[in-house]
Amino acid sequence: MMLQGQRLRGVARMAPLWRRTMTTGAAPLDASKVKITRTKTPSKPKPNDELVFGKTMTDHMLTVEWDRTNGWAVPEIKPYSKLSLDPASCVFHYGFELFEGLKAYRTPDDKITMFRPDMNMKRMNKSAARICLPTFDSQELITLIGKLIQQDKHLVPQGTGYSLYIRPTMIGTTDSLGVSVPDKALLFVIASPVGPYYKTGFKAVRLEATDYATRAWPGGVGDKKLGANYAPCILPQLQAAGRGYQQNLWLFGPEKNITEVGTMNVFFAFQDKNTGKKELVTAPLDGTILEGVTRDSILELARENLDPNEWEINERYYSINEVAERAAKGELLEAFGSGTAAVVSPIKAIGWQGKDIDVPLLPGEQSGPLTKQLASWIAAIQYGKEKHGNWSQVVADLK
């Protein structure tokens, strides 16, 4: 319903220019140029039990403006403050927005580390390229986030399960109602001290297998961390909540394949009754599945640490019908979501066709044994108790 012709001619003319400035010419993102303005009123850390996820924010933020002609401007770390944007900015109208979520942890030797930030930066660049927002050198943004954390290091909470949640975000700021490739953008990073997902161990959740709403599809953007993938999933979640389920287990296609849970990836563990062999399974990265960093870490740790005579680790299609049938045969062992916040989130029941498929838990506990094991492996790396390649990267120093 736009001035289609005008903008199309515009985009057609613009395309070669856009490609050129994406690859050469305009200034790259450069962490060494950062300008730091410290707050005059630094806050004191809140008690751990008063931290509210994504609501308690740190004192500073990082902003970097971009425009097609000049490229990335001087990065600024400055007191957390409101953004001032023209109401015609394309982020308000056409969904030019993407984000990442990652965490920073205090280590026993007083460093602050981030968990696999290179994976988040790589995904952020893929998200940006998919909606024609500018890309950047991953290491430069990691360095800048480190400098941001350094300003607010006293606000990185202490204690097992506590961390600093970091939210890099990019929005299109072109102030014109024509739908076109944004010629201006803003990259910003804000941070929120957060507590453990489960204050006292796990709390297994109940899911509704959902086939009346579709989260993502082939040829769409379900594998990118775009704003577009989130708002449409809230109403189905409310509908599931009204039936007593905390989250949607997203199915896809006539096969009712399992794709994700809520905003997490999902894993199932089965055991073949005949052979005794166990299998850990998750959906393959076919463009409809978010390329979760925790998902990737779980697969790698499972492949490294689980006995291959006992376990198969598979990325394959599997349906809610397979889950229902294998549960009925006693072959369903465990199920859990995986994501940055909870690492693993155990599942205790799945509503499907008016009945609940029960997922076994350890007696008197809120997870199965594999779920627990995987969570502890990852936590040990995140909190600096174990080393795993370069998964934990030092980004700031507490001393």
Next chain:
Amino acid sequence: MMLQGQRLRGVARMAPLWRRTMTTGAAPLDASKVKITRTKTPSKPKPNDELVFGKTMTDHMLTVEWDRTNGWAVPEIKPYSKLSLDPASCVFHYGFELFEGLKAYRTPDDKITMFRPDMNMKRMNKSAARICLPTFDSQELITLIGKLIQQDKHLVPQGTGYSLYIRPTMIGTTDSLGVSVPDKALLFVIASPVGPYYKTGFKAVRLEATDYATRAWPGGVGDKKLGANYAPCILPQLQAAGRGYQQNLWLFGPEKNITEVGTMNVFFAFQDKNTGKKELVTAPLDGTILEGVTRDSILELARENLDPNEWEINERYYSINEVAERAAKGELLEAFGSGTAAVVSPIKAIGWQGKDIDVPLLPGEQSGPLTKQLASWIAAIQYGKEKHGNWSQVVADLK
């Protein structure tokens, strides 16, 4: 990758409250309460040839805040100005945004009318409900838009093809990184004086039939005017532009059904060689198609005015293969996009499987006869030369 458990428990608790305040309790949108602050520096109208769609804006804007507890606040008409928003606002992260596009016209008797604004308001409420943003009384917003136009009436351009493009927008403003039902929102309306789509008659466009990217999916939100539907379509448009096509003709499914073109609905006209009967066809509203006001108007005018002995008017599935086959047989008469900006936008060729399907045009002209006829019927109603029910609604007075 969010603090899934926390927010789920939050949403589960919140749902009944949310439903309650949506229907009762909190204040409704009330146009009679509007507070008007006029600019101290009113602008002069630009010459018609300097108007840039969506870039030249009027002097005033309408804003109305909403929160779950209090409902709709006092509407404000005030000088056009930047929005100031917390960087954690959910509009920047999770795509909580929707919009409408409609036009106001000067009539021969010095009124300003809007074309079928009730249709846009109805659709805006459907968009809002789909992503859990607040709904409102349609007539109240129409009245408020009228008052906004009244402030800037001198900026509604004169001349055939000129109009005021109006952009009602709603964004979620909850400043928390938890993905949840927004408890705060902002409705705003801005306006842009615009020129005719085609300054000198039609200019037919070339489309690329696109099956490598998918605009919308059953169970998705393709029928709603959400930001989520727009940004992901820009990259495929650039790819098509690189091959010499101005827009994507969006196909769906293994049948390669035709759904939309760019951000417009699309119509095809065929003639059966055996029977001589003509058919005007567009895709049915199955949840993947935007419920276009122009689409609806074209269907209604065609059903009222075209001879039923000569024409069938059908909303049905049809594929690019059908178009290719019928073009080869000489049965393809015309094709055009439909939308608020261009009303109808004629198509002259469609790239498919490495070849162009040519669409006939009138000799020496840029459209077929039906396309031209439909455009003139609608223009006559929009510019107040013909009356059609309550399609043209007076919203302001130039005197």
